[in-house]
Amino acid sequence: MLLAAFVGIAVPLLFLYLVRTLDLYASGSFIVVITCFVWGVAAFMASYQLNTIALGWVGFGMLTNLVAPVLEELLKSLILVYHVRRTYFTYFVDGAIYGFAVGTGFAIFETLFYLTTYGGDLGLSLMRSFSTSLMHGSSSALVGVALGRFRFARGMTRLIALPLGWGIAILLHVAFNRTLSQPGGFGIQIAAVLIGLAGVAVTVAFIFWGLRAERMWLREALGMAVGVSAGESAVVQELSELELLLAPIGERFGDQKQAQVELFLRLQARLGLKRKAAALATSESAGADFAAEVATLRTQVDELRRSVGVYCMVYVRSILLPESGSLWMQLEERLSDARGPAMNLWGTLEERVER
Numbered sequence: 001m002l003l004a005a006f007v008g009i010a011v012p013l014l015f016l017y018l019v020r021t022l023d024l025y026a027s028g029s030f031i032v033v034i035t036c037f038v039w040g041v042a043a044f045m046a047s048y049q050l051n052t053i054a055l056g057w058v059g060f061g062m063l064t065n066l067v068a069p070v071l072e073e074l075l076k077s078l079i080l081v082y083h084v085r086r087t088y089f090t091y092f093v094d095g096a097i098y099g100f101a102v103g104t105g106f107a108i109f110e111t112l113f114y115l116t117t118y119g120g121d122l123g124l125s126l127m128r129s130f131s132t133s134l135m136h137g138s139s140s141a142l143v144g145v146a147l148g149r150f151r152f153a154r155g156m157t158r159l160i161a162l163p164l165g166w167g168i169a170i171l172l173h174v175a176f177n178r179t180l181s182q183p184g185g186f187g188i189q190i191a192a193v194l195i196g197l198a199g200v201a202v203t204v205a206f207i208f209w210g211l212r213a214e215r216m217w218l219r220e221a222l223g224m225a226v227g228v229s230a231g232e233s234a235v236v237q238e239l240s241e242l243e244l245l246l247a248p249i250g251e252r253f254g255d256q257k258q259a260q261v262e263l264f265l266r267l268q269a270r271l272g273l274k275r276k277a278a279a280l281a282t283s284e285s286a287g288a289d290f291a292a293e294v295a296t297l298r299t300q301v302d303e304l305r306r307s308v309g310v311y312c313m314v315y316v317r318s319i320l321l322p323e324s325g326s327l328w329m330q331l332e333e334r335l336s337d338a339r340g341p342a343m344n345l346w347g348t349l350e351e352r353v354e355r
Contacts, residue, residue, distance in 0.1 A: 001115065004125035008111040011129035015137065015200065016104045020097050022207045029088050036098045039079035040105025040140075047072045047106075048113070064181060069173035073166065076102045076136075077143045084147040087289045090274065092148025096207050099144025103137035110136075131192035135176045138199025139169040145206050172199060253312050261312070264304045271297040 020033065047068070054067050080099055083089050089098075111128045114120055146165020150158055176195050182188055250258035274294045305313060 001120075004115055004120060004122045005112060007122060008115065008125040008129055008133075009108055011126075012104045012108050012111075012133040012137065015134060016101055019100050019137075019141075019200075019203065019207070022093075022097075022204065032083055032088060032098060033101045036079055036083070036101035037105035040076060040102040040107075040136075041109045043072070043075040043078070043102065044106045044109045044113070047075050050075075061181070064177045065174060069170050069177060072106070072136075073139060073143065073169050073173060076106055076140045077147075077166070077169075080140070080144050080147050084144075084151050087274070087293045089148070089151070090270075092145045093207050095144030095146075095148035096141040096203055097144070099140035099142070100137040100203060102144075103135075103140035104133065106140075107133035107136035127189050127193070131189070131196040132176075134196030134200050135172065135192075138196070138203050139172045141199075141203040141206070142169040142172070249312070249315065252315065257308065257312055260304060260308050264301065264308060267297060267301050267304060271301055 016033075016037075050071055051063060051068050054071070055063050058067055077099075079102060080095060083098055084095065089095070107128075111125060111133065114128070115125065143165050146161045146169075149161035149165070172195070176192060179188060179191050179195060246258050246261055249261055271294065274290055274297060
């Protein structure tokens with residue numbers, strides 16, 4: 001029983017970890033992921049009570065094939081409705097991750113409930129971990145994606161996002177429950193696992209779609225940001241290769257400086273995403289909230305740039321910029337366009353480096 005319980009907990013958490021690692025720009029808050037997971041546990045407890053009450057009004061077949069899927073998806077999504085209105089919710093990639101966390105919390109405690117109440121072995125735990133748990137995570141992730149699209153999209157896309165997302169999540173849940181209710185033994189279990197894995201694949205596809213859109217946001221937002229070089233902007237858009245790109249900095253300046261530069265670039269990514277989110281805000285209050293966060297991030301970026309130091313930042317920009325073009329000319333042009341006439345700092349630095 002202990003081994004079955006461990007598997008029922010560890011496997012869904014591993015999938016949640018893998019899904020969260022896809023968030024290259026780290027826009028999603030780890031604390032929010034934890035709160036969503038906890039809410040998933042609460043949603044399971046509430047749905048169990050409500051399903052028990054509903055069973056007195058409808059038959060078991062109606063409960064499992066219609067009532068329970070609708071009820072559970074609505075309960076799981078309540079926390080997402082709350083988080084989607086906050087400034088840390090940047091794009092639907094966050095919604096997918098937060099939703100998967102809700103579904104994971106729900107599924108883990110559902111599995112533990114089955115193991116302790118009705119009895120079960122390692123085989124049942126494994127089957128549920130690769131089928132039911134993934135289905136719950138994926139269905140909630142789809143609702144999170146829909147909420148993210150509803151917040152930032154425009155026109156008809158925004159109007160159909162919510163009903164479409166909730167509808168697909170409920171249909172996925174219904175299809176899964178109907179599959180398990182059919183006779184067939186091992187073949188039905190395989191089908192349930194395939195449905196769970198397919199749900200994860202769809203979630204991952206939505207995340208990669210969102211990351212592609214976020215790279216476009218960053219290209220636009222950082223292209224207008226003062227003090228961000230073309231090389232930095234390019235690296236921020238491809239953070240998956242950050243450790244390899246920054247290896248020379250660690251060799252030359254040490255691991256601490258490399259960590260500071262990595263944090264600097266990640267903060268630039270968050271800054272770019274928040275700038276774009278502010279531009280897409282659908283209300284003045286939301287735009288003001290995003291603007292305040294942009295100002296805070298800008299201060300943090302400037303402080304970290306000073307902490308890294310001029311010499312290290314010059315080296316960073318020299319290795320990140322494309323070979324064509326002058327580092328000094330591009331930086332001086334950006335600064336002069338934004339701030340007006342000033343002392344030719346970069347020209348002075350160039351002379352000193354050449355000496």
